């Protein structure tokens with residue numbers, strides 16, 4: 001548990017340090033005053049927490065400050081974290097197994113959002129959790145994507161079904177399901193090509209992957225997750241909205257949070273879309289994909305201990 005929290009804290013370090021730099025050590029013992037509240041407001045906006053969340057956090061801290069003019073930064077941080085945790089109630093996705101195995105998880109999203117890397121990291125995480133996993137290299141569009149996933153599979157010792165660049169992605173998905181079934185795998189992770197929602201041929205391809213999987217199991221894919229680049233900040237909300245309208249997303253994976261100070265956007269995504277967040281990408285190493293935990297996130301953001 002402590003190890004997981006440490007991962008959150010280091011993965012969100014840029015967001016955390018952007019907040020703590022703007023607030024000039026507010027959370028390390030300073031007393032609250034009007035100017036530190038202003039600094040905090042600015043810091044929360046900069047980290048992309050958005051208007052509603054920022055105002056709620058400030059309102060609660062101000063309320064406590066009115067009651068106790070000696071209120072310290074540490075106590076204010078506790079209040080802020082509690083508001084975040086409350087706002088994020090219900091946002092944690094849990095990868096429950098489907099009735100018919102394998103549980104099929106399709107990872108979709110725009111180019112470069114981190115789908116291939118996430119497929120590999122997720123396979124590794126599930127494997128370390130004692131589950132059997134199969135990867136399906138259905139990004140047959142981007143040159144080198146198949147090779148990229150294959151090399152991850154070799155490195156992490158994960159079974160994979162892959163064809164070549166330009167192959168029919170739906171055919172790969174079909175074969176991968178069969179292979180996963182034959183090997184008794186619990187989970188099939190389907191990496192797909194990056195696509196903008198405006199590219200109708202690629203959108204049709206996703207629909208085809210679904211149709212073909214449903215020939216094996218009419219309830220598949222059981223999960224359709226959007227892999228979204230967390231460094232887009234609040235812009236990721238718009239992207240998720242469009243994909244949700246087209247595909248009925250069942251979950252989100254937010255990547256690259258280690259490289260951004262805009263890690264507050266997660267809260268806005270949840271507020272706006274109410275699509276559960278399953279995993280966060282907090283770095284480039286295989287174990288840098290972490291199950292989303294609202295409490296760890298909220299406390300890490302305010303520089304608090306677990």
Ligand SMILES: Nc1nc2c(ncn2[C@@H]2O[C@H](COP(=O)(O)OP(=O)(O)OP(=O)(O)O)[C@@H](O)[C@H]2O)c(=O)[nH]1
Nearest residue numbers: 111112113114115116117194255256281282283284
């Ligand atoms: N720092 C950091 N980098 C990440 C994370 N997730 C993915 N990346 C990097 O982002 C880049 C793009 O990742 P890919 O997995 O290739 O993205 P993709 O969505 O499969 O790309 P397309 O196939 O072009 O759509 C790679 O360099 C990854 O290493 C993360 O959580 N943190």
